[in-house]
Amino acid sequence: MSEIGTTKVLEDNLVTLRRTSGLGGYLRAIGAIVWKDLAAELRSRELLGAMLVFALLVVLIFNFALELDIRTRETVTSGVLWVTFAFAGTLGLNRSMAVEKDRGCLDGLLLAPVDRSALYFGKALGNLVFMLIVEAIVLPLYSVLYNTNLFQPGLLAVILLGSIGYVAVGTLLSSMAVQARTRDVLLPILLFPVVLPVLVPAVKASNGFLLGFEMAEIWSWLNLLIVYDVVFIAVAFMVFDYVVEE
Amino acid sequence: MEPMPKVLKALNWITGALFVVALYMVLFFAPREAVMGDVQRVFYFHVAAGWVGALAFLVTAVTGGIYLARGERRWDLVALASVEIGVIFTFANIVSGSIWARPIWNTWWTWDPRLVTATVMELVYLAYLMLRQGIEDTDRRARFGAVYGIVGFLSVPLTFLSIRIFRTIHPVVIGSSDPTALGAFDMIPKMRVAFFFSLFTFTFVYVTLLWHRLRLQRLSEKVEQMKMKILSV
Numbered sequence: 001m002s003e004i005g006t007t008k009v010l011e012d013n014l015v016t017l018r019r020t021s022g023l024g025g026y027l028r029a030i031g032a033i034v035w036k037d038l039a040a041e042l043r044s045r046e047l048l049g050a051m052l053v054f055a056l057l058v059v060l061i062f063n064f065a066l067e068l069d070i071r072t073r074e075t076v077t078s079g080v081l082w083v084t085f086a087f088a089g090t091l092g093l094n095r096s097m098a099v100e101k102d103r104g105c106l107d108g109l110l111l112a113p114v115d116r117s118a119l120y121f122g123k124a125l126g127n128l129v130f131m132l133i134v135e136a137i138v139l140p141l142y143s144v145l146y147n148t149n150l151f152q153p154g155l156l157a158v159i160l161l162g163s164i165g166y167v168a169v170g171t172l173l174s175s176m177a178v179q180a181r182t183r184d185v186l187l188p189i190l191l192f193p194v195v196l197p198v199l200v201p202a203v204k205a206s207n208g209f210l211l212g213f214e215m216a217e218i219w220s221w222l223n224l225l226i227v228y229d230v231v232f233i234a235v236a237f238m239v240f241d242y243v244v245e246e
Numbered sequence: 247m248e249p250m251p252k253v254l255k256a257l258n259w260i261t262g263a264l265f266v267v268a269l270y271m272v273l274f275f276a277p278r279e280a281v282m283g284d285v286q287r288v289f290y291f292h293v294a295a296g297w298v299g300a301l302a303f304l305v306t307a308v309t310g311g312i313y314l315a316r317g318e319r320r321w322d323l324v325a326l327a328s329v330e331i332g333v334i335f336t337f338a339n340i341v342s343g344s345i346w347a348r349p350i351w352n353t354w355w356t357w358d359p360r361l362v363t364a365t366v367m368e369l370v371y372l373a374y375l376m377l378r379q380g381i382e383d384t385d386r387r388a389r390f391g392a393v394y395g396i397v398g399f400l401s402v403p404l405t406f407l408s409i410r411i412f413r414t415i416h417p418v419v420i421g422s423s424d425p426t427a428l429g430a431f432d433m434i435p436k437m438r439v440a441f442f443f444s445l446f447t448f449t450f451v452y453v454t455l456l457w458h459r460l461r462l463q464r465l466s467e468k469v470e471q472m473k474m475k476i477l478s479v
Contacts, residue, residue, distance in 0.1 A: 181380045193401065
């Protein structure tokens with residue numbers, strides 16, 4: 001606990017956090033945590049850079065592994081994209097929680113007189129923002145490199161929904177993984193099987209939009225995706241307290 | 247050494263006897279399926295093992311919830327014991343399915359949604375065991391186990407939904423059956439009796455194993471305490 005207040009950013013935000021009560025206060029607390037993450041990232045730029053380079057490497061490896069010629073590309077694009085996002089996302093999730101744990105920042109945050117779930121939503125939103133930034137850069141790059149138009153409103157909506165579900169359960173599990181001895185290897189093992197109900201419909205729905213399927217066919221996948229988004233957010237909201245409790 | 251409780255002793259015998267009867271039912275009482283032949287008999291224990299797997303994971307999720315609410319350690323022990331049993335039975339479920347699929351689908355394995363989701367379920371609980379291994383603090387281990395047991399159980403409903411949502415070749419014997427599924431059949435009354443008897447028997451096997459596992463845990467803790475006592479003298 002001795003390290004509380006070592007960073008200026010944290011201090012500023014603890015001041016903000018103390019002024020919290022009611023819904024407005026709750027939202028302000030979430031905003032403060034998101035802002036803290038973004039400000040820290042803006043100054044260090046270690047996370048986004050790593051995620052981006054990693055994402056591009058994954059796309060490149062897929063290029064060689066699958067020989068992404070015109071015809072294969074049509075059918076595997078959604079799969080390639082989602083694997084890329086999932087892998088890059090793990091990197092981000094691990095890092096964003098490890099930073100909190102290593103320098104005792106998490107203890108500082110826990111001392112703040114706000115509801116614990118505000119911490120969860122703050123961290124999750126921060127992670128979501130990072131993931132969306134990476135996606136916002138990978139998508140146009142992929143479009144240019146492979147000469148396919150990925151900018152369809154349907155596909156973008158699926159990517160947003162999928163990222164929300166991924167981050168919702170990922171933030172919860174990463175805050176458990178960082179507290180374990182084997183933390184770096186543990187997160188993907190914990191996360192991937194559990195997040196599959198989000199990834200599978202996301203891949204299928206993206207594929208549907210890319211290949212121009214009927215909306216009726218895509219809707220069943222979208223429904224599943226939305227249901228699991230809600231389920232994961234709700235469960236994480238309920239159990240997050242027990243994960244950070246000392 | 248504390249003696250085995252009388253009820254548990256009785257349960258051992260009952261479960262053993264039930265299992266012998268179940269074997270007889272599956273192998274001799276149930277008629278030979280007309281199309282698939284004797285290999286169809288795998289079905290009775292295949293579904294029963296899958297049932298125990300699902301039941302065990304449900305118990306883990308529920309006891310995990312109770313642990314989080316009350317903080318009593320015994321609930322965590324039940325959750326852990328249940329996962330261990332569930333992992334073994336789900337594995338038996340997958341392997342026995344494979345043995346059946348070889349002659350019927352002409353392959354040991356196919357990337358059918360039903361098979362994949364069952365495997366994912368298995369992986370979730372292997373991850374559960376790994377998570378527990380990575381944490382030394384018992385209180386935290388119990389809490390994280392409970393949380394992961396609840397979150398992980400959410401992937402199990404998908405297993406059951408999957409036959410309805412995905413296009414699958416896995417037959418659905420109970421409820422609405424898609425006749426185009428490869429290896430589907432209608433149960434005649436004698437088969438039904440054997441089937442439900444297997445389910446019943448396997449449920450007994452589960453309860454017996456769970457009890458033994460909990461007793462083992464208690465005994466090993468006792469041994470640990472005795473060791474400490476001797477060492478400290």
